[in-house]
């Protein structure tokens with residue numbers, strides 16, 4: 001797909017078919033995150049691929065929604081605050097920005113490959129942290145359910161509700 005097309009087609013998909021997602025497909029998806037840019041190229045991320053029943057249950061328990069439980073695989077995107085770049089003049093931690101870029105790479109790649117996902121941040125991060133036994137510096141930031149979309153899922157992506165150019169930009 002061309003980039004414009006991928007951007008237009010991308011949408012949060014919360015309904016998945018029964019088709020499983022194979023390992024090779026997941027690896028291709030992860031490769032798009034591996035190649036993402038990050039501040040000073042510090043790459044302060046780790047992606048947990050949850051395929052075991054135990055891991056999937058832990059993820060589902062941290063975000064208890066019927067649609068979410070129907071996904072076949074989950075990625076947990078974690079940021080490492082010990083690794084991320086801090087801007088010297090004010091100490092701003094760029095971890096969240098780096099993880100967001102890598103996650104959106106994944107989302108666009110998922111779209112390109114005809115699969116479905118949805119950013120999920122409204123989960124219990126402490127629960128996931130405990131399950132993964134993460135050190136203090138590591139923060140679970142985003143959950144990504146993976147599956148294949150049901151056909152004709154929701155309205156056409158081009159009908160997205162978005163603010164007008166005039167509201168989101170100012171030419172100076």
Ligand SMILES: Cc1cc2nc3c(=O)[nH]c(=O)nc-3n(C[C@H](O)[C@H](O)[C@H](O)COP(=O)(O)O)c2cc1C
Pocket residue numbers: 010011012013118119120121122123160
């Ligand atoms: C940072 C972030 C966090 C989000 N968290 C959730 C979430 O916890 N649950 C959910 O159902 N959708 C979540 N979403 C999806 C948004 O609701 C969705 O992107 C937005 O409504 C626009 O719709 P679209 O993605 O289909 O264009 C999140 C999106 C982003 C970017």
